[in-house]
Amino acid sequence: MRQPALPHFLQNEVKMSRTFKTANIILILLTALFLAGCGKIEQQKDTGKVEEGPAVSVTEAVEPTAVPTEAPKATATPAFTATPTPVPTHETKGLAEYYKDSFPIGVAVPNGVINNKTKYWDNILHNYNQITCENETKPDSVLFQSASAKGLPGTYLEAAIHFDGCKKIVEFCEENDIQMRLHTLVWHSQTPRWFFTEDYTPGGALVSRDVMLKRMENYIKDVLEYFDTNHPGLIYAVDVVNECFDKGEGDTDGVRMRAGDNENLWYTVVGADYYYWAFYFARKYAPNYMTLYYNDYGMTGKYEMVIKNLQKVKDEGLIDGIGMQSHLSVNDRIATSFMLALRSFCNAGYCVQLTELDIGVSDTTEASYNLQARKYKVLFKECQALIEKGYDFRGITLWGVGDGNTWRNNDYPLLFDKNMKPKPAYYGALQEDGILAME
Numbered sequence: 209m210r211q212p213a214l215p216h217f218l219q220n221e222v223k224m225s226r227t228f229k230t231a232n233i234i235l236i237l238l239t240a241l242f243l244a245g246c247g248k249i250e251q252q253k254d255t256g257k258v259e260e261g262p263a264v265s266v267t268e269a270v271e272p273t274a275v276p277t278e279a280p281k282a283t284a285t286p287a288f289t290a291t292p293t294p295v296p297t298h299e300t301k302g303l304a305e306y307y308k309d310s311f312p313i314g315v316a317v318p319n320g321v322i323n324n325k326t327k328y329w330d331n332i333l334h335n336y337n338q339i340t341c342e343n344e345t346k347p348d349s350v351l352f353q354s355a356s357a358k359g360l361p362g363t364y365l366e367a368a369i370h371f372d373g374c375k376k377i378v379e380f381c382e383e384n385d386i387q388m389r390l391h392t393l394v395w396h397s398q399t400p401r402w403f404f405t406e407d408y409t410p411g412g413a414l415v416s417r418d419v420m421l422k423r424m425e426n427y428i429k430d431v432l433e434y435f436d437t438n439h440p441g442l443i444y445a446v447d448v449v450n451e452c453f454d455k456g457e458g459d460t461d462g463v464r465m466r467a468g469d470n471e472n473l474w475y476t477v478v479g480a481d482y483y484y485w486a487f488y489f490a491r492k493y494a495p496n497y498m499t500l501y502y503n504d505y506g507m508t509g510k511y512e513m514v515i516k517n518l519q520k521v522k523d524e525g526l527i528d529g530i531g532m533q534s535h536l537s538v539n540d541r542i543a544t545s546f547m548l549a550l551r552s553f554c555n556a557g558y559c560v561q562l563t564e565l566d567i568g569v570s571d572t573t574e575a576s577y578n579l580q581a582r583k584y585k586v587l588f589k590e591c592q593a594l595i596e597k598g599y600d601f602r603g604i605t606l607w608g609v610g611d612g613n614t615w616r617n618n619d620y621p622l623l624f625d626k627n628m629k630p631k632p633a634y635y636g637a638l639q640e641d642g643i644l645a646m647e
């Protein structure tokens with residue numbers, strides 16, 4: 209039978225792998241030697257969310273206690289695919305199907321994507337089995353200012369909420385048997401100031417810690433109860449707290465006090481233990497099928513601090529998982545630094561999910577796209593290997609359907625281009641043999 213022609217970029221990869229096979233092996237060995245001696249995690253260039261990595265030793269990775277199989281080493285030796293197949297065979301399956309025995313694959317969507325059936329639905333249904341609302345379940349979408357203000361004094365401790373924003377996406381998920389990640393309950397950003405004030409106006413005086421804790425409890429209760437009552441089973445995971453630890457913008461423990469010029473009102477009004485209470489209330493009201501996550505970016509540079517700060521929450525059984533946002537760039541070291549952070553969370557007893565994956569690249573040249581494809585391949589391959597080794601890894605969510613729908617407009621970070629044409633990155637994520645699994 210006649211084989212379909214190899215996409216252009218794969219032909220080049222194949223050519224390259226043949227011509228430079230010997231050179232690559234030498235390069236790999238040199239890279240391994242270099243990285244083995246490299247003590248500094250590369251800075252995570254994640255578009256403004258930049259986190260300087262501490263000095264770490266790549267030998268720090270510990271085995272998951274439950275599984276006595278061989279240790280996954282933080283080795284720099286890439287898995288080299290010596291015999292490329294000349295056909296992108298996995299594309300017909302799509303991502304969700306390809307990874308069905310390993311983990312779910314999610315995608316973040318805004319209403320605009322769900323509203324455009326012709327352009328996006330087939331692609332979503334072909335590739336993903338989980339969804340996160342990009343904005344529609346954030347506090348600024350759910351909190352209902354006019355009803356909260358009008359309802360006073362009855363609403364003083366319990367702000368009014370509504371779910372008009374996420375209605376379409378929820379319907380889409382239910383109609384297509386897709387589970388949803390609830391993103392996010394307690395976050396310094398996209399949470400309006402009026403939620404923290406006496407009269408629910410943006411300029412009002414801030415309430416006391418006790419009042420705000422009560423508002424927090426009621427908000428968490430009301431949101432979780434709404435989904436459990438109206439859409440039972442839909443929410444598989446909840447980002448209870450988002451982005452609460454930051455070395456540069458935090459207090460001495462790294463609890464976030466501000467973000468740029470803006471103060472973190474949760475910290476100002478409730479105090480440094482606000483994240484503890486968020487998990488406390490989430491556990492109190494969440495049904496068992498919702499796993500509770502702490503979600504953050506720049507984790508390669510701060511996983512030790514995150515683990516330390518969450519210890520009490522963990523010891524009290526209030527948290528299940530860590531969401532590594534994973535806003536990465538092609539300059540990040542995936543097989544070494546990134547996977548070390550991931551395994552460290554698993555070894556500390558958390559399940560882990562990559563919740564907002566995108567890998568930015570500087571331009572759309574073939575060379576850049578191929579580099580990006582390799583990064584995606586390395587990452588997906590490494591994550592799949594985690595499952596084989598018994599780590600509690602729960603899946604990967606892409607932060608957008610394509611480069612036409614991304615907050616990182618100049619980074620071309622996703623698997624499809626703005627016309628939803630598959631990029632080499634897509635074939636990398638599908639681990640096609642024509643893409644080299646090397647960084």
Ligand code: GLA
Nearest residue numbers: 342391450505533535564615
């Ligand atoms: C963070 C948040 C996301 C989103 C991105 C930018 O990662 O967790 O919800 O706002 O920033 O799109």
